């Protein structure tokens with residue numbers, strides 16, 4: 001197993017080239033502009049020409065992505081500690097190692113685009129706009145949580161972000177539906193629908209490909225291939241692990257998901273693709289989760305410690321970007337350390353705030369909030385039995401529906 005990993009990650013390791021450029025903008029912006037050249041191994045296309053390896057961005061953009069990834073990692077580490085301290089209960093799926101995907105996508109799109117993903121959703125929720133304290137409060141079942149303490153780890157939402165979905169693959173047709181809404185409303189926006197390598201085998205994923213192609217929907221089907229679905233290696237669950245080719249009639253692009261610059265460029269390309277009227281696209285981000293499937297899985301029974309260690313030490317997305325920025329003098333060691341320290345301080349403060357916020361009350365009205373969109377509800381809602389039917393207007397039991 002290790003030799004296969006080594007072979008693959010040897011390619012992933014090649015660093016991007018970044019250099020400052022001059023002469024394209026005003027004096028103040030000029031010093032901020034940089035030219036990136038990604039390694040040739042960053043992309044593999046299926047029925048399309050891969051994105052340009054050379055592109056221009058700003059130093060500010062790279063620093064922002066560094067800060068975002070660092071914050072998400074600290075937040076996930078805080079989740080782990082809070083779980084061990086028994087302040088978080090139930091399911092909890094962390095994305096340590098996969099940060100480049102949520103961060104790279106968000107920096108390539110706008111708030112008017114929509115995103116939907118699986119249960120591994122904390123990083124996406126933050127990138128879509130929720131402060132860390134609201135995410136942690138949700139995990140601790142607090143009223144100030146992003147879902148008012150009623151959702152927990154897998155069910156987080158915010159503007160332009162449709163979850164957080166616990167049913168494997170269920171978010172993919174919802175993503176196609178969101179893309180349909182963008183098209184129907186003549187919006188210049190698209191949907192990014194993320195799913196795992198395990199989810200890629202679900203029937204509803206193929207139904208979504210079909211409808212999306214028929215309707216030419218602006219949806220980017222994004223497979224986060226982290227090589228495992230719970231404890232099962234992708235090659236044991238998928239007849240073909242070339243996830244970017246699996247829609248057949250929809251072009252695809254495989255992306256080095258451990259290199260934030262490649263993720264960023266591919267995500268921009270995908271959005272342009274959809275907005276140019278090309279219809280759907282399949283992206284496969286090759287990535288890796290350092291931890292187990294969820295906090296209750298040590299993650300070491302179905303893969304070797306050497307494999308995990310190898311990915312951590314040779315392909316880490318944060319260390320990779322840091323190395324690039326240092327080598328090119330875009331920031332020095334002290335500045336980057338200061339960013340890391342600031343992220344740690346911010347997350348520590350957010351933990352305090354989340355922890356000190358209050359739990360939801362016991363009043364029955366809370367149970368019926370957020371079941372229906374305001375104004376669209378029904379007057380009565382059935383509980384576990386017909387005798388538990390609730391009159392929602394007067395908040396009391398009524399004998400029968």
Ligand SMILES: Cc1ncc(C[n+]2csc(CCOP(=O)(O)OP(=O)(O)O)c2C)c(N)n1
Pocket residue numbers: 118120166167168169195196197198199200226228229230293
């Ligand atoms: C329909 C359905 N089947 C099974 C499960 C149990 N389950 C939860 S996560 C998971 C594995 C999914 O793996 P993958 O799609 O690769 O996502 P990852 O956890 O790697 O991010 C399974 C089988 C579920 N939640 N829903």
Ligand SMILES: [Mg+2]
Pocket residue numbers: 196197198224225226227228229230
């Ligand atoms: Mg997986």
